[in-house]
Amino acid sequence: MQNLxxxxxxxxxxxxxxxxxxxxxxxxxxWLPGIGNDADAFAIVREMFATVLPGYLQTTIALxxxxxxxxxxxxxxxxxxxxLFDFRGRKTFEWLLLLPLAMPAYVTAYAYTDFLQFSGPLQSxxxxxxxLExxxxxxxxxxxxxxxVFVVALYPYVYLLARTALSERAAHLMEAARLLGxxxxxxxxxxxLxxxxxxxxxxxxxxxxxTLADFGVVSYFGIQTFTTGIYKAWLSMENRTAAAQLATMLxxxxxxxxxLELRAQRRMRFVTSGVGRASSAEAQPQxxxxxxxxxxxxxxxxPVLLGxxxxxLFMLRPLAADWSVIPFDRFLQWAGNSIRFGAITAVLAVAIALLAAFSARRSRDWFTRALVALISLGYxxxxxxxxxxxxxxVGWVQQWAPQWGFPAWITATAAGIVWAYLVRFTAIALQSLQSGYTRIPNSLDESARMLGTSSLGLxxxxxxxxxxxxxxxxxLLVFVDVMKELPATMVLRPFNSDTLAVVAYQLARDERLGEAALPSLALVLVGLVPVVLLIRTIRTGKR
Known part of the structure; x- marks a missing residue:
């Protein structure tokens, strides 16, 4: 029965x-012959190699x-x-420095553009x-x-990991060096360091x-990167194969x-070994x-001010100046679409992650581990x-079998966009549940097995x-990421299903930054939720 x-x-x-x-x-x-490529696609890619592709590569790498x-x-x-230092307000800054995580980078871009552009309030x-003129x-x-924009929006990733490393791994060595003079x-x-x-x-x-995955900032600023090139090949040149070939390069x-990130994580685990909390607790900041x-x-x-x-404040300014530009009735519709997509994806992602984490715990063979690794690849x-x-x-099916209904439910219903969300964000749910499983002792599984409990009962x-x-x-983490996601939502959303992220981008692109302020601030408010959870986790870990 257990094998079955x-x-x-x-x-x-x-x-x-x-x-x-x-x-x-x-x-x-x-890139495979006879499956995806065609003469037009290769012609477009060759032309891109000769003209814009070196610029895409140079700009992407430079950025x-x-x-x-x-x-x-x-x-x-x-x-x-x-x-390493103690000063008035240090404990407050420990969590204030995490707040930019709540700001999607494209929202930060809209805010700074509205305030700093030629016709903005600062220059005017x-x-x-x-x-002056x-x-x-x-x-x-x-x-x-x-x-x-990217630096002030994304530096908390470095801050959080570096802070953990300095407080838990380097503190006792710093104290030893201090005692040595x-x-x-x-x-x-x-x-x-x-x-x-x-x-x-x-x-x-x-x-x-x-940064490489971003579309909102680079598109809004008119920067030619691989991401904007993919959408240009798909939407402007109408060649999906060329877009796919550019996507492989990205x-x-x-x-x-x-x-590089995985290698760094392995080195982090190596450095962590042998470092005890007792010794690090002896070190006192200067x-x-x-x-x-x-x-x-x-x-x-x-960084907190800029990020x-x-x-x-820049987003609140147009709202305070004229509330009449805000279509509150449509805002509720946009928010409802965002909440609907986020809730559906969150439930499905947690269900998939729970199955994967449970399977990895019950079956430790290589096949199960490989399947779990594939599920977590999409992030x-x-x-x-x-x-x-x-x-x-979808394009292939439309060419080979136009009578099939497969393309319709990908491009005209919520199924396609939820599928894309699951590909990208299931890994977040899986990581959280696997972390939860580490706190459940294996002895509970053995006791349940000895009492005859089935796998489902366990x-x-x-x-x-x-x-x-x-x-x-x-x-919650999946829900928030879905609310802020822009590239997949722009292309795959069903008709009349605009979300807060899409509407904020479209209004900002049309220079209607005052109207973009409310959906942008709503995304910031939603983004604060996981940041608050992270702050609570850090504070709990200190006690």
Whole structure:
């Protein structure tokens, strides 16, 4: 009976893994002869190689490198300040520095554009006050502006991991170096930073993956990257195969960065070994007063100001000036669509993740581990690649068997967009549930087995009561990510099913930034929920 139940679980996992990996496999199949490619597609790609593709590659790499350096610098400095030094307000800054995680990068881009553009209030006020003419500030819609937006929106990834590394892994060595007479500068250079380097690299890899996957910022700023090139090949040139071939190039870049992140995580685990909490608890941060305390405030306060406070204030300004521009009746419809897609995806993602985590616990064979790994693969795949991977076979089916109903329920119903969400966000739910399973001792499974409990009974009567909190957290994280997701939603949403993210992008693109303020702020408010949960987790872990 147990073998039969295991086989059933593996068969179900195989079907789910196939559905979640299909978009990635489909994208790569665009290069296979006789399946995806055609003469027009190769002609377009050859023309792109000769004209715009080198620019796509150069801009994408330059953007990724500059954002990586900026996020590494800001995140590491903030982590070092709040971990290694003690000053008034330090504990408040520990959680304030996480607030930019609630701001989608494209919302930050809209806010800064509205305030800093040529016709914005800042430049208009300066011209009126000092009698000046022309442009007074650099154009925000540029590569430099995009780097600024990404750095202030994404540095918390580096900050969070670097802060953990400095507080739990380097603190006892810092204390030992202090007792040996090493000054603070040398302790930071030779002890703290080398110990935190794997965590910083892992955080930077996450930042770069988010940057490469972005569509809202680069499209709104008119920056030609691989992501915008994919949509241009699909929508403007109307060649899905060329778009798929461009998507494979972007996916290769993402996989390279993902491999760097995995290597950094392995180094983090190596560094962690042998580091005890008792020893780290003995290390005390150095007290700062006077100008040094003011400098610490500046270093920690500036990222919070640029990444959260200023964008929120910029968005509130047009709302406070004229509430009549806000279509509240339509806002409720947009919010309802976002909530509906988010709730459906969250429930399905948690169900799939629960099955995968339970199967991995019950069956530790290589086949089950491989299926679980495939299910968790999608989070590293950009939304643009998933869209192409889902729509490419739709075009094939329309050519080969137009009488089938397969394409219709992908492009005209919620099924297609929920499928895309599940490909990308099931990994989030799986990680949360696997973390919950680590807190359930295996002795409970053995006791239930000795009492004759079936696999279903073990899951529903033993595991589920202990996993409810983890499942709720997983559902909440998936729900929030679905609410903020833009590339897949723009293409796959059914007719008359605009979401808050799509509407905010469309209104901002049409220069109706005052109307885009309310849906953008709603996304920020939703994004605060997981940040609050993260802050509570950090505070609980300190007690």
């Amino acid at each position: 139940a295991r086989i059933r679980r593996q068969c179900l996992l195989l079907v789910i893994a196939f559905a979640l990996v299909l978009p990635v496999v489909t994208v790569f199949s665009a 990724g490198l500059m954002v990586a350096v900026g996020a590494a610098l800001v995140g590491t400095v903030c982590a070092a300040v709040v971990t 006020g300066l011209r009126a006050s000092f009698g 022309g442009r007074l500030l650099p154009e925000i819609r540029s590569l430099g502006g995009a780097v600024l 090493a000054p603070m500068g040398r302790r930071i250079r030779t002890v703290a 080398p110990m935190a380097r794997p965590a910083v690299v892992a955080g930077v890899a996450l930042v770069v993956m988010e 996916l290769v870049l993402v996989l390279v960065v993902l491999q 007290k700062l007063t006077g100008m040094r305390s003011a400098l610490a405030w500046l270093l920690c306060g500036l 959260f406070v200023a964008p929120v 590293a795949v950009p939304g643009a690649v998933i869209v192409v991977g889902l729509l490419l076979p 899951l529903t009567r033993v595991h589920w009561p202990l996993l409810r909190r983890s499942a709720f957290t997983a559902a």
